[in-house]
Amino acid sequence: MPCPICTKDPDPKYRPFCSKRCADIDLGKWLSGSYAVPAEDEEGWDEDTVPPPPQEQ
Numbered sequence: 001m002p003c004p005i006c007t008k009d010p011d012p013k014y015r016p017f018c019s020k021r022c023a024d025i026d027l028g029k030w031l032s033g034s035y036a037v038p039a040e041d042e043e044g045w046d047e048d049t050v051p052p053p054p055q056e057q
Contacts, residue, residue, distance in 0.1 A: 003010055005022035017023040029035050 001010065001016060002008060003018040003022050004016060005025050006018060008018040010016050011018050014020055014023050017026065
């Protein structure tokens with residue numbers, strides 16, 4: 001499987017990436033929120049159905 005950033009052959013040291021640079025680019029995308037899983041609200045799920053957080057004693 002090629003590097004997901006630049007499509008070069010992966011380096012075993014940085015697998016699945018080809019270099020530290022590509023690994024850092026990928027990490028930056030995760031940290032900036034560029035990668036996100038789209039989500040849809042389920043019907044019937046709203047603030048009233050979420051249990052309240054536990055009270056601290």
